[in-house]
Amino acid sequence: MYTNNKIQSYHLDRSAVIYVRQSSAYQVENNKESQRRQYDLHKSALQLGWHENQVIIIDEDLGISGAKSDNRPGYQKLVSMIALRKVGVIFGIEVSRLTRNCRDWYELLEIASTFDTLIADEEAIFNPADYNDRLLLGLKGTISEAELHQIKCRMVRGRLNKAKRGDLEINLPIGYERDELGKIRKSPDESVRTAIETIFSLFQKLGSVRGILLELCRRKQELPYHKTTPGIGRKIAWHKATYDAIYLILTNPTYAGVYSYGRRKKTYNPVDKITSVNTVAQENCEVFIKDHHEGYTTYEDYQNNIKMMEENHYRNQMSIGAAREGKALLQGIVYCQSCGLKMRPRYSSQRYYYCCDRDHRRFGEPVCGWASACRVDNAIVDVALQILNEGTVDLTFQLMERHKKEEEESYKQWEQKMKRLDYEANLARKRYESVDPENRLVASTLESEWNTKLTALQVAKIEFEKFYPKGEKIKFTAPEVKNLLHSLKEKWTTDKISIQDKKEILRCLIERVFINTKGKVLAIKIIWQGQIVTTLDVPKYLFSSSHLYHKIKKMAAKNTDEEIADILNQAGYLTVKNKLWTPRRVMDFRLSNQIASGFTKNEKLKINSGYVCSQEAAKKIGVAITTIQHWFNLGILEGRQRIAKQSKLWIYLDSDIIQNLNGAASFSNTIKTFRSVMKTQGFKQNEVVQWAKANNHRILRLQRGKAFHFYIQPCITNLNKAILDRSM
Numbered sequence: 126m127y128t129n130n131k132i133q134s135y136h137l138d139r140s141a142v143i144y145v146r147q148s149s150a151y152q153v154e155n156n157k158e159s160q161r162r163q164y165d166l167h168k169s170a171l172q173l174g175w176h177e178n179q180v181i182i183i184d185e186d187l188g189i190s191g192a193k194s195d196n197r198p199g200y201q202k203l204v205s206m207i208a209l210r211k212v213g214v215i216f217g218i219e220v221s222r223l224t225r226n227c228r229d230w231y232e233l234l235e236i237a238s239t240f241d242t243l244i245a246d247e248e249a250i251f252n253p254a255d256y257n258d259r260l261l262l263g264l265k266g267t268i269s270e271a272e273l274h275q276i277k278c279r280m281v282r283g284r285l286n287k288a289k290r291g292d293l294e295i296n297l298p299i300g301y302e303r304d305e306l307g308k309i310r311k312s313p314d315e316s317v318r319t320a321i322e323t324i325f326s327l328f329q330k331l332g333s334v335r336g337i338l339l340e341l342c343r344r345k346q347e348l349p350y351h352k353t354t355p356g357i358g359r360k361i362a363w364h365k366a367t368y369d370a371i372y373l374i375l376t377n378p379t380y381a382g383v384y385s386y387g388r389r390k391k392t393y394n395p396v397d398k399i400t401s402v403n404t405v406a407q408e409n410c411e412v413f414i415k416d417h418h419e420g421y422t423t424y425e426d427y428q429n430n431i432k433m434m435e436e437n438h439y440r441n442q443m444s445i446g447a448a449r450e451g452k453a454l455l456q457g458i459v460y461c462q463s464c465g466l467k468m469r470p471r472y473s474s475q476r477y478y479y480c481c482d483r484d485h486r487r488f489g490e491p492v493c494g495w496a497s498a499c500r501v502d503n504a505i506v507d508v509a510l511q512i513l514n515e516g517t518v519d520l521t522f523q524l525m526e527r528h529k530k531e532e533e534e535s536y537k538q539w540e541q542k543m544k545r546l547d548y549e550a551n552l553a554r555k556r557y558e559s560v561d562p563e564n565r566l567v568a569s570t571l572e573s574e575w576n577t578k579l580t581a582l583q584v585a586k587i588e589f590e591k592f593y594p595k596g597e598k599i600k601f602t603a604p605e606v607k608n609l610l611h612s613l614k615e616k617w618t619t620d621k622i623s624i625q626d627k628k629e630i631l632r633c634l635i636e637r638v639f640i641n642t643k644g645k646v647l648a649i650k651i652i653w654q655g656q657i658v659t660t661l662d663v664p665k666y667l668f669s670s671s672h673l674y675h676k677i678k679k680m681a682a683k684n685t686d687e688e689i690a691d692i693l694n695q696a697g698y699l700t701v702k703n704k705l706w707t708p709r710r711v712m713d714f715r716l717s718n719q720i721a722s723g724f725t726k727n728e729k730l731k732i733n734s735g736y737v738c739s740q741e742a743a744k745k746i747g748v749a750i751t752t753i754q755h756w757f758n759l760g761i762l763e764g765r766q767r768i769a770k771q772s773k774l775w776i777y778l779d780s781d782i783i784q785n786l787n788g789a790a791s792f793s794n795t796i797k798t799f800r801s802v803m804k805t806q807g808f809k810q811n812e813v814v815q816w817a818k819a820n821n822h823r824i825l826r827l828q829r830g831k832a833f834h835f836y837i838q839p840c841i842t843n844l845n846k847a848i849l850d851r852s853m
């Protein structure tokens with residue numbers, strides 16, 4: 126069948142290479158025929174005139190696909206041998222064995238023609254340097270590549286179609302298996318099912334993977350997993366719960382009854398020669414069938430869980446950490462409001478602070494913020510102790526009830542585990558007993574297996590007893606706890622509780638604390654367990670007590686500094702330096718703590734109370750300051766002045782008052798002059814004002830000629846019309 130006129134003597138001087146390759150390990154294992162045919166080419170080489178010792182078989186690439194060349198050491202070796210003019214002919218049963226990639230194929234042809242190497246298959250021998258042969262070889266290469274493509278397409282399409290029906294056998298996670306008909310069903314092993322159900326129910330309660338892990342560790346509960354042993358196959362085994370195992374269960378949509386296919390996509394980068402696997406978003410999966418089989422959770426819950434875990438991820442970057450020693454009670458749960466980073470406690474001699482200084486330490490940036498830990502702690506402890514009242518006791522007892530149920534659940538799982546271990550030990554014993562004692566080798570293996578099972582059972586029993594100690598548990602009654610809470614405050618302040626315990630108590634109540642350190646007041650946001658938020662301000666200024674701060678802040682909106690000083694003095698409060706309060710001291714306190722006031726000229730710290738200082742009032746109405754004081758004395762203007770004509774005067778002004786007094790009001794027939802009222806009523810000037818106010822008449826100031834005069838515009842509906850009529 127070969128025409129050997131293409132073989133020249135120099136070909137025969139060189140080696141004949143037989144290239145043997147099969148694409149997959151499966152083919153290598155099972156398709157012996159093809160392999161035999163490939164090795165048979167050896168005979169053809171001898172027939173064509175090569176000597177036994179000239180024939181080289183390259184079979185390093187068995188089990189490697191021909192789609193690429195760079196992962197095939199045999200192929201690489203072949204190319205380099207050709208380039209060294211050591212190869213006269215290359216044999217392969219089909220050219221497809223050499224390569225299934227056109228680029229590599231033409232490269233091989235090019236090299237072979239340059240170095241005068243022939244290419245042969247079972248049928249014929251080709252000279253790549255010859256035009257017709259080259260054309261034929263090119264075609265063969267193209268067909269070979271197309272063939273591979275078609276095979277792939279057929280396989281992929283077949284798989285996809287099957288997957289679209291939900292029938293393709295995907296790898297099932299623990300807790301699922303296939304029945305005789307190939308349908309997915311929950312594992313018949315109850316302990317496996319309960320373990321997985323526990324994870325989902327715990328996530329509903331605890332909301333975090335770590336939380337579940339800690340809880341499972343506390344309960345000493347193990348998780349099932351698939352253990353693959355060569356020769357035996359997949360078996361269910363149990364091991365300690367791990368974060369990854371819980372995470373994988375929670376994030377696998379199979380547990381929500383979803384059948385998905387094509388979540389992972391392989392891409393090959395020919396430039397970098399790297400194959401990467403990308404996981405695509407669920408909605409972009411090729412196949413995504415909801416309600417395909419019975420789930421351990423609903424699809425909605427599954428989605429919520431994923432969302433929650435994403436949120437947790439952000440939070441975990443700022444995780445709490447354990448309560449450590451040191452006086453700062455909120456260590457580990459304090460965050461900076463402005464940059465979101467955790468504030469760490471810093472201790473210097475007697476004082477201690479919460480400090481947001483990560484960038485300061487890392488990059489030498491200015492310290493972001495600091496707060497006196499003592500002040501923050503005191504303020505928060507106050508609130509926390511207030512919250513621990515009798516109402517919380519009732520809530521706690523409800524919670525304990527819930528906890529009891531969880532314990533029962535856990536107890537059930539333990540029982541199941543013990544049963545399982547007991548069963549396994551029994552099985553091992555039976556196996557041992559059934560073996561012929563003469564068969565010592567088998568007997569001793571089975572005996573050691575039995576021993577292992579017995580030990581496992583024993584260990585589990587000890588753990589179980591440790592976890593559920595016999596005898597009465599300590600039980601509290603609600604009144605006892607209430608009593609305890611009453612004394613908590615006292616014990617807290619008299620330092621009968623250790624700092625470590627105080628921290629733990631606070632952590633039980635508080636999830637996180639955010640502090641805004643910008644400005645002169647620390648704005649604290651307490652996020653309680655359960656996400657309820659309380660905000661409170663604490664003065665940053667070291668000489669201000671928190672109590673006075675809140676007292677003064679409350680008063681400042683409605684009282685002048687003079688009034689505040691009086692109130693504080695009357696109540697017996699002194700300044701930090703044990704001095705009486707003066708308006709000046711109140712103002713200083715306000716300014717150093719940035720307390721806004723209704724009686725201030727400082728625009729930044731002003732609360733609109735309607736009151737302005739006499740200078741401003743004079744400016745707005747367009748009169749002298751002394752006039753304002755005079756009008757205030759008469760009662761035309763309302764205001765606040767502690768000591769008549771001496772201390773600071775605050776005048777109440779609004780647009781109506783300004784308009785009535787600045788001369789801009791219009792004349793009307795009903796208005797009366799002050800003088801006429803004084804005359805008819807026998808009033809003094811201030812009595813006119815009092816009378817007018819008492820009867821809701823308007824006091825107007827209008828210009829007549831060059832001079833301004835006061836007038837009264839009567840409230841017409843009023844009965845006093847009669848009096849006015851008489852005065853006319």
Ligand SMILES: [Zn+2]
Binds near residue numbers: 462493
């Ligand atoms: Zn910060």
